[in-house]
Amino acid sequence: MSLVAKTSYFARTALESLWRSPFIHVVAVLSLAVALTGFGAARVVASQLDRLVESLSGEVELTVYLKADSSDETRAQLVTALEQRTHGKATIVSPEQALARLEAQVPGVRALSKDNPLPWSIEVAVPPSARQAQALREVARKVEQLEAVEAVDFGEAAVDRLEGLAFALRLAGLVVFGLVFLTVVVVVAATLQLAIYARREEIEIQKLVGATNRFVRAPFLIEGALQGLLGALIALGLLLLATHVGWPRLVALLGVLDAVAPAVTLRLAGEVAALGASLGLVGSVLAVRRFLRA
Amino acid sequence: MTMCVITPESRRRRGKGRWAKQRPVIQMFHVSKSFGNDPPTLVDINLDIAKGEFVFLTGPSGAGKTTLLKLIFLAERASKGQVLVAGRNVARLRDSGIPYLRRNIGVVFQDFKLLPRRSVLDNVGFALHVVGTPREVVREKSLRTLKLVGLANKAHLLPPKLSGGEQQRVVIARALVNDPAILLADEPTGNLDPALTVEIMDLLCDVNARGTTIVVATHDATLIQRYQKRTLRLEQGTLVAEEKGARAAQLMVQG
Numbered sequence: 001m002s003l004v005a006k007t008s009y010f011a012r013t014a015l016e017s018l019w020r021s022p023f024i025h026v027v028a029v030l031s032l033a034v035a036l037t038g039f040g041a042a043r044v045v046a047s048q049l050d051r052l053v054e055s056l057s058g059e060v061e062l063t064v065y066l067k068a069d070s071s072d073e074t075r076a077q078l079v080t081a082l083e084q085r086t087h088g089k090a091t092i093v094s095p096e097q098a099l100a101r102l103e104a105q106v107p108g109v110r111a112l113s114k115d116n117p118l119p120w121s122i123e124v125a126v127p128p129s130a131r132q133a134q135a136l137r138e139v140a141r142k143v144e145q146l147e148a149v150e151a152v153d154f155g156e157a158a159v160d161r162l163e164g165l166a167f168a169l170r171l172a173g174l175v176v177f178g179l180v181f182l183t184v185v186v187v188v189a190a191t192l193q194l195a196i197y198a199r200r201e202e203i204e205i206q207k208l209v210g211a212t213n214r215f216v217r218a219p220f221l222i223e224g225a226l227q228g229l230l231g232a233l234i235a236l237g238l239l240l241l242a243t244h245v246g247w248p249r250l251v252a253l254l255g256v257l258d259a260v261a262p263a264v265t266l267r268l269a270g271e272v273a274a275l276g277a278s279l280g281l282v283g284s285v286l287a288v289r290r291f292l293r294a
Numbered sequence: 295m296t297m298c299v300i301t302p303e304s305r306r307r308r309g310k311g312r313w314a315k316q317r318p319v320i321q322m323f324h325v326s327k328s329f330g331n332d333p334p335t336l337v338d339i340n341l342d343i344a345k346g347e348f349v350f351l352t353g354p355s356g357a358g359k360t361t362l363l364k365l366i367f368l369a370e371r372a373s374k375g376q377v378l379v380a381g382r383n384v385a386r387l388r389d390s391g392i393p394y395l396r397r398n399i400g401v402v403f404q405d406f407k408l409l410p411r412r413s414v415l416d417n418v419g420f421a422l423h424v425v426g427t428p429r430e431v432v433r434e435k436s437l438r439t440l441k442l443v444g445l446a447n448k449a450h451l452l453p454p455k456l457s458g459g460e461q462q463r464v465v466i467a468r469a470l471v472n473d474p475a476i477l478l479a480d481e482p483t484g485n486l487d488p489a490l491t492v493e494i495m496d497l498l499c500d501v502n503a504r505g506t507t508i509v510v511a512t513h514d515a516t517l518i519q520r521y522q523k524r525t526l527r528l529e530q531g532t533l534v535a536e537e538k539g540a541r542a543a544q545l546m547v548q549g
Contacts, residue, residue, distance in 0.1 A: 009429075211393055
């Protein structure tokens with residue numbers, strides 16, 4: 001009985017407080033919304049970057065040039081071996097195919113020589129899981145030692161650069177995220193403290209008539225969590241607006257960024273909501289603590 | 295309403311015998327209180343207040359009346375000595391136990407401490423919500439207590455719409471709604487004109503007649519003269535005299 005009475009009292013008090021001093025709560029909710037939008041945007045951008053790096057790395061190929069005397073059987077064996085090693089897709093390119101490609105790029109090449117000087121080769125598209133420069137180098141080194149192999153070529157520099165780029169971007173993202181997070185905690189705690197300060201008289205009287213600290217705290221915690229959720233709702237709205245309306249416009253405007261469209265996933269929505277609620281909670285815990293000492 | 299004025303002598307004599315046998319609800323033994331390095335606010339206080347007693351606590355401003363009351367409901371803790379409330383040593387009470395002590399003590403202030411944006415009824419009900427009373431019960435009990443202080447018809451007004459005397463009655467209702475054993479009042483009539491003062495004091499007498507122990511801190515000599523109660527007099531933090539009504543008032547006027 002008492003528990004039900006208390007719970008309903010807490011919920012009513014929290015809602016009443018939102019209702020009674022709307023301005024301070026609007027400020028708190030908006031600052032939370034801004035922070036959460038920042039968080040969500042950072043996550044969307046990060047996943048975009050990941051995808052970009054991935055798509056660029058998808059072009060990284062291992063090309064194995066074979067000796068002129070290699071047999072069909074050797075080539076088939078090599079294809080199987082390469083596919084096993086790299087978990088990628090290996091294709092045999094005959095000298096004729098290679099020449100046709102070259103002719104397509106440089107017309108008139110075919111006419112230069114009667115013989116086809118190009119060797120048999122095997123092209124391996126390296127899957128994302130084996131994208132690391134280290135792993136590729138390993139594979140290249142091993143394949144190079146095989147008897148039928150003349151040379152191995154792979155975009156070592158490109159892979160290295162991509163990896164460096166991805167690392168730098170992740171690091172930058174982490175730093176920015178850390179700064180944003182810190183700012184949010186400070187802003188939220190300060191705003192909530194303002195809201196609680198407005199109600200210090202009420203807290204004083206509550207304590208005077210025998211309220212426990214937990215009893216005084218509970219409505220503020222509910223309030224904080226509610227504010228966080230409201231902020232998350234606004235942030236998600238803004239993010240959806242950005243990805244569904246803003247992005248297509250941007251693509252239309254610049255005309256070049258026709259990459260995969262960014263999306264607000266269900267998982268991201270959950271993360272934003274959870275982060276919002278816990279930020280609100282932490283903020284109100286920090287804010288209310290000072291007023292309970294008396 | 296004024297019964298304790300009509301027969302003060304008889305009540306006092308009858309009461310004295312009763313008090314002597316009653317267990318004390320508030321006791322202090324060699325209590326001192328100092329704040330930081332300032333000279334102590336209270337020095338070596340010893341007192342006994344019996345169950346159902348009505349006691350005035352008097353003395354000039356700054357004598358330590360408020361501090362002494364605060365020691366009882368643990369808004370402050372004694373620096374030295376022991377404070378017993380209902381036989382419990384509150385000096386040993388942990389902070390987490392304070393709320394439960396306060397539920398047995400109603401407190402009334404000169405400056406009311408009402409929430410201006412909540413109705414009179416809500417202000418009284420506040421004290422009941424704190425103990426987890428269901429909503430309907432809160433409403434019913436608050437109304438009953440407001441009726442007791444004669445304000446049932448103003449239950450839905452906001453406190454600033456009420457006169458000072460009415461606001462103080464709301465505060466008393468809030469203090470009483472949990473049926474506390476003790477009611478502490480710090481200058482409850484300090485902001486009120488003489489007519490309202492009588493109104494409030496008579497109400498406190500009624501409450502006392504129902505068995506609640508009452509301690510009223512006041513520097514108003516006319517009150518003490520009029521109501522003829524045991525009077526503890528504080529001066530510069532020391533309990534200098536324990537007199538009955540008229541003599542205490544006389545001393546006050548002279549001193």
